[in-house]
Structures are given as C-alpha cells and as structure tokens.
Amino acid sequence: MQPTNPTLNPPRPAGRPSRAEDIRATLEAEIEAGVLCPGAPLDERELAQRFGVSRTPVREALQQLAAHELVSIAPRQGAVVTRLSVGKVRAMLEYVGELESLAARLAARRGDEALHAALDAGLSLCRRVAATPGAVGYAAANAAFHEAIYQGCRNEILAGHIRAARRCLQRYRMRDFATGQQVAKSLEEHQRIADAIRAGDELQAAATMAFHVPAGTTGFAEFLATVPAHFFDGAHAAAS
Incomplete structure (x- = not known):
C-alpha cells in the first residue's frame, strides 16, 4: 500500500471550514438575502467555475442545503432554490x-x-x-x-x-x-x-x-x- 504523501494531501487545520462548507455558507446567505430567489437554478458547472473548485464540493454544498430545505434537487433536473407553497x-x-x-x-x-x-x-x-x-x-x-x-x-x-x-x-x-x-x-x-x-x-x-x-x-x-x-x-x- 502506497503511503499518503502529506504534501499532496495536506490535512485541513482543525476548525477551518472545508470548501464545501464555505460554498454552502455563501449560497445560504445569498438565498436568505434574496440574491438567489425561490426557484432560481443552481447549476453545478457554473458554481464550480464561480468558486474555482471541482464539482464535488459544490455537489456536497448543495446536498447540505437540501438537507435544510433551502435547495431542492430532482433527478435529471438539477438543483433550484426551494419554493415554498x-x-x-x-x-x-x-x-x-x-x-x-x-x-x-x-x-x-x-x-x-x-x-x-x-x-x-x-x-x-x-x-x-x-x-x-x-x-x-x-x-x-x-x-x-x-x-x-x-x-x-x-x-x-x-x-x-x-x-x-x-x-x-x-x-x-x-x-x-x-x-x-x-x-x-x-x-x-x-x-x-x-x-x-x-x-x-x-x-x-x-x-x-x-x-x-x-x-x-x-x-x-x-x-x-x-x-x-x-x-x-x-x-x-x-x-x-
């Protein structure tokens, strides 16, 4: 088994938010402030480009927001800001x-x-x-x-x-x-x-x-x- 190279996979300092958490916090603030309105689409590719990351942390951030009912994710339709009845x-x-x-x-x-x-x-x-x-x-x-x-x-x-x-x-x-x-x-x-x-x-x-x-x-x-x-x-x- 190849040992992990710490220079390629540096540990995240304790207490420091991950990129997914940073993205989640930013999107959450924008949703709450009305910058991202109910029903607004959240395209993973566009968000990845915006935040300068791969789509993995974006997907994780969207899933976190979905768990709090701020975002709705549908198969083959993508994610949107949740609209309430x-x-x-x-x-x-x-x-x-x-x-x-x-x-x-x-x-x-x-x-x-x-x-x-x-x-x-x-x-x-x-x-x-x-x-x-x-x-x-x-x-x-x-x-x-x-x-x-x-x-x-x-x-x-x-x-x-x-x-x-x-x-x-x-x-x-x-x-x-x-x-x-x-x-x-x-x-x-x-x-x-x-x-x-x-x-x-x-x-x-x-x-x-x-x-x-x-x-x-x-x-x-x-x-x-x-x-x-x-x-x-x-x-x-x-x-x-």
Missing part, C-alpha cells in the same frame, strides 16, 4: 407571529432599563432611516428593533426559534418596506409595541406584536401582493 409561507408567518407575540409578552414582564434603552435606540434608528430618501436600510433597522425584544425577553430558546424562522422567511419578505406607507405603518406599530413593553403591559404588548406580523387575513393578503407569483410552489389560490 403559499400555505406553508402563511403557516410559517402564523408561527413567527405567535412566537414574536410571546417574546413581546415576556419582554414586558421582564423589562428593565437596558431593554428600554435598546428599544429607544431601535426606534431612533428606524426613524432616522425612514427619513432618508427611499428609506434604504429600513429592513436592517427593523431587524435591530425586533432583536432588542428577542434579547429583552430573556429566553434564548424562544429567541433562537424566531431568528431561524425569520431567516427562512426572509427571501419572501424582500419587499416588506418598498413603499413609504409600509415604512410609516411599521414605525407606528413599533412605537405602540415599545410603549406597551415599557409600561409592563403584557397583554397589550402581545396583542400589538400579533397585529404587527402579517399573519392575519388582511395582513397576509397585503403581504402576498408584494411577492412574485413564481416564488411559490403552486398557485396563490392555495392560500384560500
């Missing part, structure tokens, strides 16, 4: 709405000066961005405001579930703040949520947050109108 998106929004409502309730119960300061900072950031032309960056400011509540609820298990679900939904929510009316509505609701948490009103904090997430009949219909039909697996009628 309208029904599944609605179910996930309902799930997020209930979790965020609970987080707001707990934040009101456990609120302290640090949380109140974080909410004020989040509100200020949202207002500053909203006042700029096009409100570019409002989505990030919105995320910062919500993150203050996740941390303020002091329940990392709950916060972790919310963050994971929001990442999964993000590619369907790229147009949440595309108009000044949407931004103004978000700002008004943020203020009401913050006021309820600061007052320690658990019921009002939970109810206001539940209204804020587009899971109800009217809110979901408005949300659905912002998402291109081809992003979904199936027709919009599935939502009825």
